[in-house]
Amino acid sequence: xxxxxxxxxxxxxxxxxxxxxxxxxxxxxxxxxxxxxxxxxxxxxxxxxxxxxxxxxxxxxxxxxxxxxxxxxxxxxxxxxxxxxxxxxxxxxxxxxxxxxxxxxxxxxxxxxxxxxxxxxxxxxxxxxxxxxxxxxxxxxxxxxxxxxxxxxxxxxxxxxxxxxxxxxxxxxxxxxxxxxxxxxxxxxxxxxxxxxxxxxxxxxxxxxxxxxxxxxxxxxxxxxxxxxxxxxxxxxxxxxxxxxx
Amino acid sequence: xxxxxxxxxxxxxxxxxxxxxxxxxxxxxxxxxxxxxxxxxxxxxxxxxxxxxxxxxxxxxxxxxxxxxxxxxxxxxxxxxxxxxxxxxxxxxxxxxxxxxxxxxxxxxxxxxxxxxxxxxxxxxxxxxxxxxxxxxxxxxxxxxxxxxxxxxxxxxxxxxxxxxxxxxxxxxxxxxxxxxxxxxxxxxxxxxxxxxxxxxxxxxxxxxxxxxxxxxxxxxxxxxxxxxxxxxxxxxxxxxxxxxxxxxxxxxxxxxxxxxxxxxxxxxxxx
Numbered sequence: 001x002x003x004x005x006x007x008x009x010x011x012x013x014x015x016x017x018x019x020x021x022x023x024x025x026x027x028x029x030x031x032x033x034x035x036x037x038x039x040x041x042x043x044x045x046x047x048x049x050x051x052x053x054x055x056x057x058x059x060x061x062x063x064x065x066x067x068x069x070x071x072x073x074x075x076x077x078x079x080x081x082x083x084x085x086x087x088x089x090x091x092x093x094x095x096x097x098x099x100x101x102x103x104x105x106x107x108x109x110x111x112x113x114x115x116x117x118x119x120x121x122x123x124x125x126x127x128x129x130x131x132x133x134x135x136x137x138x139x140x141x142x143x144x145x146x147x148x149x150x151x152x153x154x155x156x157x158x159x160x161x162x163x164x165x166x167x168x169x170x171x172x173x174x175x176x177x178x179x180x181x182x183x184x185x186x187x188x189x190x191x192x193x194x195x196x197x198x199x200x201x202x203x204x205x206x207x208x209x210x211x212x213x214x215x216x217x218x219x220x221x222x223x224x225x226x227x228x229x230x231x232x233x234x235x236x237x238x239x240x241x242x243x244x245x246x
Numbered sequence: 247x248x249x250x251x252x253x254x255x256x257x258x259x260x261x262x263x264x265x266x267x268x269x270x271x272x273x274x275x276x277x278x279x280x281x282x283x284x285x286x287x288x289x290x291x292x293x294x295x296x297x298x299x300x301x302x303x304x305x306x307x308x309x310x311x312x313x314x315x316x317x318x319x320x321x322x323x324x325x326x327x328x329x330x331x332x333x334x335x336x337x338x339x340x341x342x343x344x345x346x347x348x349x350x351x352x353x354x355x356x357x358x359x360x361x362x363x364x365x366x367x368x369x370x371x372x373x374x375x376x377x378x379x380x381x382x383x384x385x386x387x388x389x390x391x392x393x394x395x396x397x398x399x400x401x402x403x404x405x406x407x408x409x410x411x412x413x414x415x416x417x418x419x420x421x422x423x424x425x426x427x428x429x430x431x432x433x434x435x436x437x438x439x440x441x442x443x444x445x446x447x448x449x450x451x452x453x454x455x456x457x458x459x460x461x462x463x464x465x466x467x468x469x470x471x472x473x474x475x476x477x478x479x480x481x482x483x484x485x486x487x488x489x490x491x492x493x494x495x496x497x498x499x500x501x502x503x504x505x506x507x508x509x510x511x512x513x514x515x516x517x518x
Contacts, residue, residue, distance in 0.1 A: 091266035
């Protein structure tokens with residue numbers, strides 16, 4: 001398996017005002033799978049991703065990526081990460097940004113020399129290759145973020161809201177790239193609250209609400225014969241809220 | 247090997263980002279104006295023009311260096327956290343100490359660049375004053391001492407930079423880190439004086455009899471007054487290579503110790 005979370009709990013916040021944001025979360029993402037992590041705002045999607053990358057540490061539970069224990073063993077050269085709001089060094093150019101990331105991931109100079117122009121071309125950023133990132137639009141930054149996640153040809157991709165703030169053309173581009181990556185056998189773990197993206201791309205989904213995993217499994221099983229993911233998702237959230245209130 | 251390569255690339259990118267930053271050039275322009283102001287200020291004096299010019303030139307370099315540490319260096323570090331840029335780096339196989347050391351070395355290089363530009367600029371104005379008023383050239387003035395004083399000032403600034411990285415590693419807000427660094431700088435500038443007052447003076451007020459406390463504090467705070475060689479440069483006083491070597495050793499060991507502590511504290515920080 002590519003990603004494993006076992007009984008993960010997490011509190012966040014200032015001392016004395018800590019709030020539990022994840023409750024005993026267990027999740028498996030198999031190799032070569034596109035896994036959509038679905039949930040309303042504040043459900044715990046980004047927190048889960050930050051735990052996977054060891055930016056924050058779990059209070060309890062176990063997390064492994066590609067069989068390596070997060071926080072104890074190195075695995076980051078084999079994953080590509082796209083944050084929800086990718087921020088770059090304003091005064092570096094797009095090419096320099098990708099060079100830095102590739103070099104830090106241990107990619108050789110000749111490989112980077114070949115790969116970076118191709119990636120920039122694929123992301124429609126070839127003309128902006130030598131422009132400083134400061135002048136980029138949000139969509140351009142998001143596309144650069146995707147290129148940045150792919151520059152070292154990782155096995156596992158972790159995308160936090162990859163289509164956030166993109167225009168329809170940009171969203172279409174990212175979706176197409178994610179489908180290509182699936183064809184190449186890459187594992188993709190991505191969070192989103194845009195249901196149409198989840199429907200179009202995922203093999204399996206996980207639904208999280210208020211830090212609790214409500215569902216993990218195949219998309220068709222979740223739909224339970226209906227064709228309306230939105231209605232099914234809203235029903236699942238409402239059921240959880242009612243169960244919690246009761 | 248990969249560790250050193252990563253460190254090199256982090257250093258280089260930090261330096262490049264800082265050098266291209268408008269703030270750095272604004273500070274350098276300001277300092278060049280200050281250095282040119284050296285000519286105007288020096289001419290207000292009727293004697294010791296050479297000494298005034300040298301002290302003013304070196305003070306301008308030190309002042310600008312502090313601006314670089316406080317307003318460029320700390321801003322770059324704060325932006326990494328506040329704008330989540332740190333994710334860009336820490337999602338790569340680099341450790342916290344590599345990140346902090348890379349940032350520190352990159353910023354130290356920016357400081358060196360600014361010191362060299364300003365040092366040359368100050369030297370031009372000083373040369374003009376010394377050439378125009380040969381009667382006021384300090385008897386043992388040497389350009390070598392001036393360069394050594396400049397290097398020594400840079401070492402002092404590097405220590406302040408290390409303090410800023412250390413404060414940044416545990417402070418909850420960048421403003422708190424800035425405040426703590428500024429306080430440490432002020433304490434560091436006056437620690438030697440305080441130590442001497444307490445140890446050599448039986449009437450040291452509330453600190454009388456608390457020599458061990460003051461000695462302890464003098465080991466904690468950086469002794470920045472040691473790096474202030476303006477007086478030596480202006481009066482052409484002896485300033486040996488051995489002393490400079492000791493200062494370099496002190497600055498490096500103090501900075502590395504602080505960076506080690508910073509890495510330890512930063513590891514415990516949650517990048518939520």
